[in-house]
Amino acid sequence: MSKIPTRSDVTRIGAFTSEGYSTSKISSTKSNIKRLPAIERTIRESVGTIRRIQPRTGMVRLRYTIGASAPWSVELSENACKLIEIHT
Numbered sequence: 001m002s003k004i005p006t007r008s009d010v011t012r013i014g015a016f017t018s019e020g021y022s023t024s025k026i027s028s029t030k031s032n033i034k035r036l037p038a039i040e041r042t043i044r045e046s047v048g049t050i051r052r053i054q055p056r057t058g059m060v061r062l063r064y065t066i067g068a069s070a071p072w073s074v075e076l077s078e079n080a081c082k083l084i085e086i087h088t
Helices: 007-014 037-046
Strands: 060-063 073-076
Antiparallel strands (some): 060 073
């Protein structure tokens, strides 16, 4: 299964704007913790695999006052990020 946007998608979109946002970061789904072989075997026998919990979805809020000369206001909730930070 492919995670989107891919790194090439981020690069392509970044060529058009520096103001791209995401509601959450992309993290690897497999746990990369090293365990003793006996523990790994117990995990496989009982639950199969362990995956990292995906981050909760955040929120990107854009506000603009009609007729104002002020720029858009951008608010990011705890899990949201700029698009260039999505794969970190």
